[in-house]
Amino acid sequence: MTTLTVAARPYDYSFDPAHTAVVLIDMQRDFLEPGGFGALLGNDVAPLRRIVPACQRLLALARAHGMTVIHTQEAHDPLLADCPPAKKARGHLACGIGDPGPLGRVLVAGEPGAGFVPELTPEAGDIVIRKPGKGAFYATALDGILKNRGITHLLVGGVTTEVCVQTTLREANDRGYECLLVADCAASYFPQFHDAVVEMVVAQGGIVGWAAPLAALEQALVGPAA
Numbered sequence: 718m719t720t721l722t723v724a725a726r727p728y729d730y731s732f733d734p735a736h737t738a739v740v741l742i743d744m745q746r747d748f749l750e751p752g753g754f755g756a757l758l759g760n761d762v763a764p765l766r767r768i769v770p771a772c773q774r775l776l777a778l779a780r781a782h783g784m785t786v787i788h789t790q791e792a793h794d795p796l797l798a799d800c801p802p803a804k805k806a807r808g809h810l811a812c813g814i815g816d817p818g819p820l821g822r823v824l825v826a827g828e829p830g831a832g833f834v835p836e837l838t839p840e841a842g843d844i845v846i847r848k849p850g851k852g853a854f855y856a857t858a859l860d861g862i863l864k865n866r867g868i869t870h871l872l873v874g875g876v877t878t879e880v881c882v883q884t885t886l887r888e889a890n891d892r893g894y895e896c897l898l899v900a901d902c903a904a905s906y907f908p909q910f911h912d913a914v915v916e917m918v919v920a921q922g923g924i925v926g927w928a929a930p931l932a933a934l935e936q937a938l939v940g941p942a943a
């Protein structure tokens with residue numbers, strides 16, 4: 718048993734890499750690239766693109782220390798059988814979920830837009846969870862997979878902070894996982910929403926979990942930067 722300690726908010730976060738998973742939420746072309754679902758909703762994708770190098774470092778750290786790596790992907794089956802009509806209708810988009818767009822059918826599994834950005838392509842040994850909702854636990858096998866591996870701690874990043882990342886953090890917290898939001902490995906189209914979520918997570922004694930920058934995690938795993 719190895720216990721490492723991260724300087725985090727609201728107080729130090731302790732974890733054992735053998736019982737910890739990095740969960741990277743929805744780093745897909747549909748959210749990070751022009752022409753994808755996020756852009757079709759009217760968003761500027763630049764704030765999301767900026768976290769890609771930090772997410773690459775997070776994945777490298779996780780793999781180097783034998784942690785489980787999980788990538789989630791928000792995508793529906795081609796018949797949209799797992800897409801609630803309310804989700805498809807939301808926003809009255811001219812080009813919405815299931816429609817042909819610049820990156821293929823929007824948010825549909827197997828289409829170019831549903832794929833991960835090339836810099837963060839899953840590697841052999843990583844686990845990919847396709848999810849129909851915003852939370853990674855809803856209608857997926859994630860909880861069983863984590864329990865089978867004895868995972869108790871989650872290091873969470875990805876997009877968008879206030880939608881799929883926050884929903885997943887809350888679902889995980891309610892299931893008893895000890896969650897650290899790696900703050901600079903998460904992003905929102907609305908930077909103020911990102912900042913607000915970090916505060917919400919750590920408020921009230923860490924009511925949802927902890928937050929720390931990637932550098933603090935690196936320090937815990939590999940020591941101070943030279």
Ligand code: C5J
Pocket residue numbers: 742743748791851876877878880881882
């Ligand atoms: C959204 C997500 N924003 N991954 N999905 O629809 O946050």
